[in-house]
Amino acid sequence: MSVESISAAIRDVVDFPKKGIIFKDITPVLKSEKLFREVVDIIAKRYEKRKPDYFVAIESRGFLFGSALAYKLGCGLVPVRKKGKLPYKTIEESYALEYGTATIEVHADALGKGDNVIIIDDLLATGGTAAATAKLVERLGGKVVGFEFVIELAFLSGRKTLSKYDVNSIIVVN
Numbered sequence: 001m002s003v004e005s006i007s008a009a010i011r012d013v014v015d016f017p018k019k020g021i022i023f024k025d026i027t028p029v030l031k032s033e034k035l036f037r038e039v040v041d042i043i044a045k046r047y048e049k050r051k052p053d054y055f056v057a058i059e060s061r062g063f064l065f066g067s068a069l070a071y072k073l074g075c076g077l078v079p080v081r082k083k084g085k086l087p088y089k090t091i092e093e094s095y096a097l098e099y100g101t102a103t104i105e106v107h108a109d110a111l112g113k114g115d116n117v118i119i120i121d122d123l124l125a126t127g128g129t130a131a132a133t134a135k136l137v138e139r140l141g142g143k144v145v146g147f148e149f150v151i152e153l154a155f156l157s158g159r160k161t162l163s164k165y166d167v168n169s170i171i172v173v174n
Contacts, residue, residue, distance in 0.1 A: 002038075003042075003170055003171060005035060005038070006029055006035050006038060006039060006150075006170060006171060007171045009028040009029050009032060009035055010024055010025065010026055010028065010029060010151065010171070011024075011025045011028060012024065012025070013025050024122075024123055024151050024153075024173075026061060026122050026123075026150060026151070029150070030064060036068075039065065039150055039170060040065065040068045040069060040072060042170055043065070043069055043120075043148050043168070043170070044069055044072045044073055046148075046168065047069075047073055047118065048073070050145075051073050051074070051075055052073075052075055052116045052117055052118045052145055053075055053076060053115045053116045053117060054070070054075055054076040054077065054078045054111065054115060054116075054117045054118075054142075055069050055070045055075065055076075055077050055078070055117070055118050055119075055120050056078045056080055056106075056111075056117045056118070056119045056120070056133060056137055056142075057077055057078070057079055057080065057120050057121070058080050058104070058119065058120070058121040058129055058130070058133055059079065059080060059081045059082055059085070059104070061121065061122035061123070062080075062120050062121035062122060063077075063079060064122075065120050065121075065122065065148075065150065066079075066120045069118075069120065069148075078106065078107075078110045078111060078117070079106075080104050080105070080106050080133050080136065081104065081105055081106075082102065082103070082104060082105075083102075083103040083104065083105050084105075085105070086105050086106070086107055088107050088108070088109070089107065089108045089109070090105035090106060090107055090108055091105065091106060091108050091136060091139060091140070092104065092105045092136075093105075093132040093133075093135050093136050093139075094132070095128040095129060095131065095132035096126070096128050097125075097126070097128055097129070102129070104129065104132055104133065104136070105136075106133075106136045106137075106140070108140070110140060111137060111140040111141060111142040112140070112141055112142070113141035113142075114141065114142075114143060115140075115141070115142040115143065116142070116143050116145045117137055117142050117143065117144055117145060118144075118145055118146050118147070118148055119133050119134060119137065119144060119146075119147045119148070120147070120148045120149075121147075121148075121149055122149065122150045122151060123149060123150065123151045123152075123153065124147070124149040124151070124152040124153065124158040124159065124162075124167070124169060125153050125156045125158055126156050126157070126158050126161065127156075127157075127158030127159070127160070127161025127162050128158075128161065130147055130158065130161070130162055131161050131162060134147075134162070134165065144165055145166070146165060146166035146167065146168065147162055147165055147166070147167045147168065148168050148169075149167070149168070149169040149170070150169070150170050150171060151169065151170070151171045151172075151173065152167075152169035152171065152172045152173065153173050154172050154173060154174050155173070155174060
């Protein structure tokens with residue numbers, strides 16, 4: 001298995017979720033136990049010696065990778081969800097998407113001062129969701145150690161939005 005195999009398995013879905021968008025569908029990667037394991041192992045290897053306290057996983061596909069990584073490395077998982085989806089007291093952050101606006105939330109007691117976190121999601125586009133997540137983490141006193149993405153759409157310049165952080169992507173689409 002290799003990064004090329006992972007990349008080859010990702011399929012483009014044209015005009016989803018709306019006309020003009022080419023959605024990068026990772027479900028074929030998830031379906032393959034070998035490719036899914038490869039993605040998790042690539043990311044986990046970066047943190048074997050400097051394990052974070054938590055993976056902060058962005059809804060919804062970030063949950064899939066974040067859960068596996070938290071288990072593999074023996075650390076916690078903090079979900080960041082769309083507004084109204086978490087059951088306890090939350091803090092929220094609104095941001096612009098490449099095709100609209102959204103608000104995300106995290107539980108108000110999810111992190112403590114000085115907790116080291118890796119923020120994870122499947123895709124980096126404009127960086128709006130990831131930057132909003134970093135703001136939530138920092139408002140709770142956590143420290144963003146870095147970001148992990150399976151796919152980065154470099155032509156949307158999301159990495160610039162996150163320029164003060166360490167950003168890693170397995171696959172970069174120019």
